[in-house]
Amino acid sequence: MQIPGAGPVARLLLAGGLSLVVVIVAGVQLGAVDLTWSQVWAGLTGNSSQHVQRVVFELRLPRTLAGALIGIHFALSGWLLQLLSRNPLAEAGILGISAGASLVAVAAFIIGDWIVSSANPYNNASFALQYLPLFAMAGGLVTALSVYFLGMRHGHLSPVKMTLTGAVIAGMLHALTTGALAFWGHAHTELVAQWLAGSLYGAEWQHLRALLPWTLIGLAGVGLLVRPLEVMQLDDQHARTLGLGLNRWRAFALLIATLLAASAVGVVGPVGFIGLLIPHISRRLAGANLPAQLVLCVLLGAVLAVLADLLGRTLFTPYEVPVGVVSAVLGVPFFLYLLSRQP
């Protein structure tokens, strides 16, 4: 099957894949502590001192890989949502997913402070923390579902209405979150602030294990969606004549986007910009070729996240700038540039 422009696209994908590899290697090699190549290699193969082993294998490797995964999650989620709502400025924050997850996360901390039945509060607090990803994800899901249902008009999903409703609800949840944090969260403010900024600090293998199933589900879902999405790009009427269960596919796409975003937010907190920026770039580079866009989103999303995290933790050692902030700072000028070039 001859796909027009296969040459350049293939080169693009190759470049993307290569950058990903480079960035991951850099992520393991660079960090707050200086290590030589041989030390890193020894760390990976298990022949090194405890310290190097720990830094390479327990700290940097899981963190870098987790970064790649959440990059994929957010980028794919944003891509789906932009296609779904036919609006190039959509991403998970739009549906209130991040806001819902944040509110639940803050609530979990606060309630963890309240439930003090024993003399040892730490039992209860760590309960909240262990299940934080799950809670946050549940929060994100509930919010997305509400927005979805509120976004229906005459029984069909109206992308515009959904987006606007999402914006309103997200705004409300954000205000509630800030208010709750301000009012009740005095003792934990710094911790929660770190989470709310979207941070990979402390990411370990268990986070990866928690995240990976969702990545696989998401990728599978997206794979299934490629054809229907191509059809959905056409007019609604056109699409219906092709015998496609529009509503059902839309719902499915929304579900996948939500799962991807909510699971990522549950683990690292809300990271807004990746989902906004990466789909734009991949559209620019791959043109109308949806499958190519998909792969580019995966690759570039991972690259941006890992790169942002890497910069964040090496620029101001020992301080760390969270990945959410760095990606925003990196992303904005680029985003503006992209938009200014739009016809």
Added chain:
Amino acid sequence: MLLLMLLFFVGLMAGSRWVSPTLLLTAMDGSSDLLTRITVLELRLPRNLLGILGGAALGVAGAVMQGVTRNPLASPGLTGVIASAALAVVSLHTLSTPGALWLPLMALAGGLLGGALTFAIAGRRQLQPERVVLAGIAVTSLATALTTGLLLVSGAEAAELYYWLAGSLMGRGWLQLQMVLPWLLLPLGTLFVMQRPFRLLQLDDDLALAMGLAVGRWRLIFLLLALLLAAALVAFTGPIVFIGLVAPHIARRMIGNQIQHWLPLSALFGGLLLLAADILARQLAFPQELPVGMLTALIGAPWLVYLLNSRTSPRSA
């Protein structure tokens, strides 16, 4: 109007100590005890005034934005103005020790940047409603991300700044009112003088041009004024969202076809809403106070969702 007066008196009475009407009277003519007199005159009076004026400012800002862009969803909150103004203030507080005079200026600068960014992203020619809102959301999320990042650096001050970011009228007295007054009154005054261009802009662009109006320039002026109102308020109270969006809508419901009443009525409802929210904020978590931003969000959002649902002629995708 009557409702406003009533609320005003309730506002004077409400607080950590309930002041009865008779006590109120004695406070006015100076014959009550020191505590009551200070509470009523120094704390609650200016606070309520600030609530009314601030709410009015937000309502008017929202109405102006909605009218001038012909976009029922434009408002300081949804166009990224409030979030950027807040970001500017937070950065000022984190990175240096600001004098009180700098605050409104910084907020203004931030709000201007944010608003400009939103409209730039939305594409100046068409200013399609949804595009504006969505650009605004993007700008807001960016500003929020940067603000949260800054809070991480501020260390022990973070709790303070979070409290400010939740929006509150607590502790705002005559001093704050005095400082914010020129920023609010000047634009309000200017707007009331410029009623005719405002009304014209709400018509079709071509029609307005035909009637001799320099559409682009006036639009810019109005937007700037709206921005001024919102950003100045944010500098003193912290971000308070949704009032700029909801008040104009309520006003529009009430006026029917008499468009000339839209601005004043938006002001009225804006003031009413903020005052009511503030009174609730004072009473609900007695003796502590909830941040008023939380309450406006709780009140405003469901209303908006209802609005979105009841619009019979939606703008098509």
Added chain:
Amino acid sequence: MACLRNRIAKILIIVLLSPASGLADDSGIRLTDDRGKTLRLSEPATRPAAISTFGADVALALSTPPVAVTDYGIQGIPDYLASELTGVHGLGPRHQPNLEVLSSVRPDLVIAIGRYTEKDGDQIEAIAPLLALDLITVQDSLRAVELAGQALGAPAKATELNARFLDRLQALAKGNKGKGTETVALLTSGSETPFVYYDHFLPTALLERLGFDNVGGKPPNPDSGIPLGYRISLEALLELNPDTILLLPTRRQRAFTMNPIWPYLKAVRNNGVYEVPQYWKEGAGPIARERILDDIQRLLLTSAPTEPTNDE
């Protein structure tokens, strides 16, 4: 008479704290920290890392300088320890200590403030045994010093530090008795509404023991220790009208001092507003708490009126 009392006090301290203290048996030191977890050290630690000021404080007080400390972000390492901590590795802020740097300094003990490290406890424990402490009340401080003493191989010195502190407290309290009860408030924040601390917070608890009455009041959950206080409107503060107001430092201009009510407060009219140093906020360390007593003595207990640091 006083001698006997002191001795009984010292015995009482040892007896009361023994459940929390460790058993130095042949297999090393066993300690139970404030999380309820048990730490095992084969020998006393010589390279402690401090996540929070207490760790650095107690390590220096027990003559085992820390190998790494956290700080307050932009505000840096607390002044009162800064001179002794030059050249010590920085770990970043206390809620987000840099794990790579922590690993590279190879500590054999981490002394941390519990409520900020509970999230990453596992990862810190992978590097070194973690002694997580509450550090909110006076009891917390005494117990923490005792535990640190065990862990750093200087239990006798730790007990002595505690005993000396309690003696001093007692002496000051006796000296202040009969002078009437002065009310006091400890406020923090730079915004329009101050945050006032409850009675259980270490500095306010000390004030209470010395015969002052903290207007912050009793905490709603005495078991938990959190929250440390609440936001108080100036109306409410006016009602409570404390005789003295102590202000924690802040980099911002205190907006609530510009509030119209401020000049009417008794403390303000009588020049009873003082700014206290940053270590009041984390005063559980042996050096810090002695300094807090110094400050209280200097500002509130001397009979001759000293020049107050009136904050504008």
